Amino acid sequence: MTIDEALLFLDSVLKQDHLNDIHILVLRQSWEGHSYPQIAKSAGYDAEYIKFVGFQLWQILTRVCGEKVTKSNVQSVMRRKVQQTQVTVALPNSQITHNINAQVDRRGTIADRDPTDLTKLNKTINWAILRTVFKEECDRNKIEK
Numbered sequence: 001m002t003i004d005e006a007l008l009f010l011d012s013v014l015k016q017d018h019l020n021d022i023h024i025l026v027l028r029q030s031w032e033g034h035s036y037p038q039i040a041k042s043a044g045y046d047a048e049y050i051k052f053v054g055f056q057l058w059q060i061l062t063r064v065c066g067e068k069v070t071k072s073n074v075q076s077v078m079r080r081k082v083q084q085t086q087v088t089v090a091l092p093n094s095q096i097t098h099n100i101n102a103q104v105d106r107r108g109t110i111a112d113r114d115p116t117d118l119t120k121l122n123k124t125i126n127w128a129i130l131r132t133v134f135k136e137e138c139d140r141n142k143i144e145k
Contacts, residue, residue, distance in 0.1 A: 003031040006078045013064055023057045026050060030071045 007027070010019065019027065029039040036054060040047040054071060061069035069077050
């Protein structure tokens with residue numbers, strides 16, 4: 001999983017919470033293994049401020065994921081959540097079917113597509129499934145708590 005895939009996944013499941021630009025900066029740089037002082041220096045911020053932003057970020061992600069997220073475990077938690085979501089998928093729901101049909105209708109029949117376009121469609125379908133199921137799981141976790 002890449003950081004861009006993780007951000008896309010998070011964007012699809014964050015409802016009231018959202019990540020601002022500085023949260024995204026800290027997440028990207030943390031994902032790549034940078035320390036808070038390194039992040040602060042490269043972005044022109046105070047290290048204590050970046051540390052505070054990191055604290056906020058991990059709280060948001062902990063709330064959304066339903067398990068403790070830290071700078072050191074963010075990649076493993078994200079991978080696990082995506083895998084859990086994929087395992088949960090049994091049958092596509094009407095929203096997923098609608099998303100797939102919208103993609104096909106906009107671009108013509110599947111047989112007319114070039115292989116690159118089919119790959120993009122497949123990724124779109126996979127993310128539609130992941131977004132829908134992860135949202136349902138997050139909602140279920142909020143209800144259970």
